[in-house]
Amino acid sequence: MMAVWENWGGNIKMKKLWVLFLLLFLPLPAFSAGNIHIKELEIHPYLSVTEAYDDNVYATASNTKSDWITTTTPGIKLVMPFKTHSFAAEYRASFLNYVDNTSENVTDQHAAALADLKFASLIGLKLGDTYDKGHEPRASSGSGELVKYDKNAAKGELSYEFADRFKAQMDYTRTNFDFSTAETQFRNRSEDLIAAYLYYRFMPKTSAFVEYDFKNVVFDEKTDGLDNQVQKPLLGVKWEISELTKGIAKVGYLFKDFESKKTDNVDTWTASLELDQVVTDRSSIKVVGLREVNEPNVEGTIYYITTGAFAEYTHKLADKLSGVVRGSYGKDEYTNAAGTTGAERNDNTFLGGVGLKYQMKDWLEFALDYNHLDRDSNINQYDLNDNTTSLNVNFVL
Numbered sequence: 001m002m003a004v005w006e007n008w009g010g011n012i013k014m015k016k017l018w019v020l021f022l023l024l025f026l027p028l029p030a031f032s033a034g035n036i037h038i039k040e041l042e043i044h045p046y047l048s049v050t051e052a053y054d055d056n057v058y059a060t061a062s063n064t065k066s067d068w069i070t071t072t073t074p075g076i077k078l079v080m081p082f083k084t085h086s087f088a089a090e091y092r093a094s095f096l097n098y099v100d101n102t103s104e105n106v107t108d109q110h111a112a113a114l115a116d117l118k119f120a121s122l123i124g125l126k127l128g129d130t131y132d133k134g135h136e137p138r139a140s141s142g143s144g145e146l147v148k149y150d151k152n153a154a155k156g157e158l159s160y161e162f163a164d165r166f167k168a169q170m171d172y173t174r175t176n177f178d179f180s181t182a183e184t185q186f187r188n189r190s191e192d193l194i195a196a197y198l199y200y201r202f203m204p205k206t207s208a209f210v211e212y213d214f215k216n217v218v219f220d221e222k223t224d225g226l227d228n229q230v231q232k233p234l235l236g237v238k239w240e241i242s243e244l245t246k247g248i249a250k251v252g253y254l255f256k257d258f259e260s261k262k263t264d265n266v267d268t269w270t271a272s273l274e275l276d277q278v279v280t281d282r283s284s285i286k287v288v289g290l291r292e293v294n295e296p297n298v299e300g301t302i303y304y305i306t307t308g309a310f311a312e313y314t315h316k317l318a319d320k321l322s323g324v325v326r327g328s329y330g331k332d333e334y335t336n337a338a339g340t341t342g343a344e345r346n347d348n349t350f351l352g353g354v355g356l357k358y359q360m361k362d363w364l365e366f367a368l369d370y371n372h373l374d375r376d377s378n379i380n381q382y383d384l385n386d387n388t389t390s391l392n393v394n395f396v397l
Contacts, residue, residue, distance in 0.1 A: 036397055042079040045397055046092075048072075052390035057101055059138035061383040068099040075110075084118040104146060109133040126157040139373065139384060142297035142304075148180040149187075167207075169197040186299050188220040199238070206239040211250065217295065225260030226296065232270060244284060247275035254293055256303065263302055266293055273309075282316040298345075304334040308349075314357075324355040324369075347382060349375045367392040 036043040050071040056064040075092025094108040114128035129152070136147040152175070159169040173193040179185055192215065199209040211234040219226045236250030249272070256266035273289040289309040296303060308330030316322050327350075334345040353371035360366065368391050375384035 040081055043397075044077040044079070045074075046076070047074050047395045048392065050390050050392040052388055054386065054388045056384070056386040057098065057104060057138075059144055059384055059386065061381055064385075065101065067101050067104075070097045070099075071095065072097075084121070086116040087114070088116070089113045106135050106146070106148070108135060122161045124157070124159040126155070128156075129154045136297075139375075139386060142301075143183075143299075144382065145183070147184050147297075149184075150178040150180075152176050165201045167197075167199040167201075169199070171195040171197075183299070186219070186221050186224060186226075187295070187297065189226075189295065190218050192216045203239075205241050206237065208235075208237050209250075210235055211252070225258065225263050226302065227259040229257050229259075230293075231255045231257075234270075242278075244276060244278045247273070247277070249273045249275075256293055258302075266303065268293065268305070284314050286310075286312045286314075298334065300336055302335045304332055307331045307333075310351075320359045322357045322359075324353075324357065326354075326371075327352045343378055345377060345379050345382065347375055347377045349373070363395060363397055365392075365394040367394065 036045070048071075050069075052069045052071070053066065054069060055066040057067045057069070058065055071094060073092055073094040075090065077090040078088065080087045089112065091111045092109070094110075096104075096106045096108075098104045110130075110132050112128065112130040114126065117125040117127075119125070132149075132151045134149060134151070136149070138144055138146050141147040153173055154175075155171065155173040157169065157171045159167055161167045171194070173191075173195075175191045175193070177187060177189050177191075179187045193213065194215075195211065195213045197209050197211050199207040201207040211232075213230070213232040213234070215230040217226075217228050217230065232252055232254050234250045234252030236248060238248040240246040251269070251271040254266070254268055254270040258265060269291065270293070271289070271291050273287060275287040276284065277287075278284045287310070291305070291307045293303055293305050298304075308328060310326070310328035312324060312326040314322050314324050329351075330347075330349045332345075332347040332349070334347075336344065351371060351373050353369060355367060355369035358366040370389050371387070373384065373386040373388075375382065377383050
């Protein structure tokens with residue numbers, strides 16, 4: 001996606017780490033200047049079609065079932081520059097259809113709008129809204145069920161550059177979550193996030209920053225005592241040497257205070273890393289890492305902590321052909337999730353994969369991927385072994 005969409009809308013939650021990383025390397029539209037114009041308006045239609053074979057579609061520890069899955073994703077993005085400003089809108093739908101297990105068929109939708117305003121080159125204002133009607137796959141829902149949800153995130157961002165090297169920024173995001181079934185409605189909630197940043201540019205394209213986040217989380221159901229407030233002071237560095245060499249790293253401490261006196265508060269370290277690095281003129285590497293405290297995704301859980309890392313190496317084998325190798329490890333530590341053993345649940349998830357990408361034209365790409373997922377839980381019913389092979393065709397103007 002174009003940079004105008006970066007970090008907008010938030011995540012439904014910190015999902016199982018392997019799924020977060022899997023989404024990073026799925027073929028996505030890479031928009032250029034655009035081949036369709038109406039005066040200044042850029043029109044980017046796109047279509048992605050994926051045929052996949054999954055040998056464990058219900059993400060079970062035993063008695064697995066396999067199936068063929070066709071995913072069709074049409075979409076359109078509009079970009080309208082106006083003087084120093086930019087306005088953008090996007091809509092896409094994803095249709096997942098199973099050959100045999102048709103009860104797993106789902107349709108996801110995504111809509112977003114953003115106004116990126118710049119005044120006198122020093123003051124920036126972004127206003128946007130993102131709506132998702134989506135689902136969590138069985139392998140990442142925590143409960144092992146297919147979980148459908150609606151999410152809406154409205155965000156405003158104000159920034160001011162001063163003294164040549166400094167930038168101050170303030171963000172506000174309001175996110176509402178609505179889960180569709182009676183079994184998952186304990187997760188319905190609203191989150192109000194205020195984030196403040198102060199950047200200092202100590203090199204031409206590299207800045208250090210301090211960040212402070214305050215988030216108020218209010219659940220619709222009051223019986224579980226899950227309402228809480230989160231505070232995170234962070235230190236970080238951000239760089240963008242080029243479009244292909246950029247990254248952001250930050251580390252800090254998290255304080256999660258529950259309104260219920262019966263619930264123990266949480267304080268622990270937190271960190272994140274996003275790195276895109278050109279290694280040679282034919283190879284590049286992507287690295288992502290995180291440690292985060294998440295809202296519950298299993299009933300009876302107060303929270304769970306995700307810690308993990310992902311790496312993907314891409315090497316150009318020929319002018320239009322690239323090979324990809326990837327791997328990740330993630331650990332999810334749950335609280336108060338007893339399961340059948342009476343023990344608190346801990347999941348260790350490993351993902352490994354290889355792939356080929358063929359860029360036939362600027363607007364047409366083919367990708368062939370194989371991924372192996374292995375989840376080892378201290379509660380046997382959550383163990384998982386899954387193999388997926390997929391062929392993707394990606395068309396974008």
